[in-house]
Amino acid sequence: MQVIQPAQLDTWLQQAATEAPGVVPVVLDVREPWEMQTASVKAEGFELVAMPMRSVPARYLELERDRPIACLCHHGARSAQVAHFLMQNGFTAVVNVHGGIHAWSQQRDPSVPVY
Structure with a gap:
């Protein structure tokens, strides 16, 4: 599984965009609703x-298999599990955002609260 740092998101x-012109990539946030509110x-x-994360097995078919997907959670463990699950189910362009939203706050956007 490919892993990127939040600082590498623009490159990803x-x-x-080069590999799938006209296709808008997805950042799949697999945290709980309360975490997203935080x-x-x-x-x-x-x-x-x-x-x-707990809803992914029932909902993953809502996602397009060939659409680029970057999985995101709090620190990167849950998103790694989801990325692995998606790849096992035929998704071809999946990466895990290592360090999660915590690292996102440090590397990309300090206005994102750390919790």
Whole structure:
């Protein structure tokens, strides 16, 4: 599974645009609703989709298999599990955002609260 740091998201978005022109990448936030209310990212250059980890097995078919997806959670463990699950189920362009929203706050957007 490919892993990126939040600081590498722009490069990943550019790569996704090259490999899938006209397709808007997804940042799949697999945290719980209360976590998203506490801290969330701004969708800039991607679509933000909220799908708590526990709901992914029932809902993953809502996602397009060939659409670039970057999985995000608090620190990166849950999103790694979801990324692995998606890849096992035929998704072809999945990465895990290592360090999660905590690292996002440190590397990309300090206005995102740390919790």
